[in-house]
Amino acid sequence: MGYAEDLRALLRPMRIYRLEGSVNGGELEAQGRALDREEQRLEELEREMLLTTAQDWGLEAVEGLLTRRPVSTTPEGRRQALQALLRIGGDSFTLAAINDNLKGCGLNAVASETGTPGVVEIYFPDVPGIPDGFAQMRAILEDILPCHLDIRYHFWYATWAGLEARFATWGDIEALAPTWEEIEKLV
Known part of the structure; x- marks a missing residue:
């Protein structure tokens, strides 16, 4: 439900406008789409202006x-x-x-x-x-x-004791095919 439907809901009780399939209905639809786009822009602005919610x-x-x-x-x-x-x-x-x-x-x-x-x-x-x-x-x-x-x-690195606790055999480590720098960081 967008602004076009909100505008129709505002005018419906007056019972003087044809809101569907008419020029009035088309105008409300166009204005509603424009208001929907502006709402999206305002939501983006609200999100991006606060550091706690900014994303882009x-x-x-x-x-x-x-x-x-x-x-x-x-x-x-x-x-x-x-x-x-x-x-x-x-x-x-x-x-x-x-x-x-x-x-x-x-x-x-x-x-x-x-x-x-x-x-x-x-x-x-x-x-x-x-x-x-x-x-x-x-x-x-x-x-x-x-x-x-x-x-x-x-700086800290992986220890032999830490590697022994994590891997059952040296073959398990070799199966990963790590570089020496990667072994230093296996934690």
């Missing part, structure tokens, strides 16, 4: 306002990263605030104190090895973190 050009518009683009490629990942980047403020220097801001790189990155003043360690708990797009992420992370901090990156 709305995300691109917000990204255009920022120096760096998040590494995420999914709309949900981009939304979360942009929200984190927009939360960064002048008081974002506590460890909790820094970790919240690091979500702006588009991947789960966690900062931890090392015990050495002025040194923080960044690791990616969800991604074994060096994450794809790390160069771009590193630039974002170094823009987010206070410039007086020495940043050390920590």
Whole structure:
């Protein structure tokens, strides 16, 4: 049911118009289609103007306002990263605030104190090895973190014990025909 039917419903009680198979009916149909198209445009505008629901050009518009683009490629990942980047403020220097801001790189990155003043360690708990797009992420992370901090990156890889727990024999691993880099990331 579209606007054409809504217009007919408004005029039907007046009983002075022929609403079906007439010029009046055709005009209502044309106006209804035009209103339906405008409703679709307004729905798209409403969706794209809010960062929490944007999926396409709305995300691109917000990204255009920022120096760096998040590494995420999914709309949900981009939304979360942009929200984190927009939360960064002048008081974002506590460890909790820094970790919240690091979500702006588009991947789960966690900062931890090392015990050495002025040194923080960044690791990616969800991604074994060096994450794809790390160069771009590193630039974002170094823009987010206070410039007086020495940043050390920590990467983790699959261990022999982890591989033994996951695969019964080495033949199971060879059946996958992985490269050495892929073996390092088998978790």
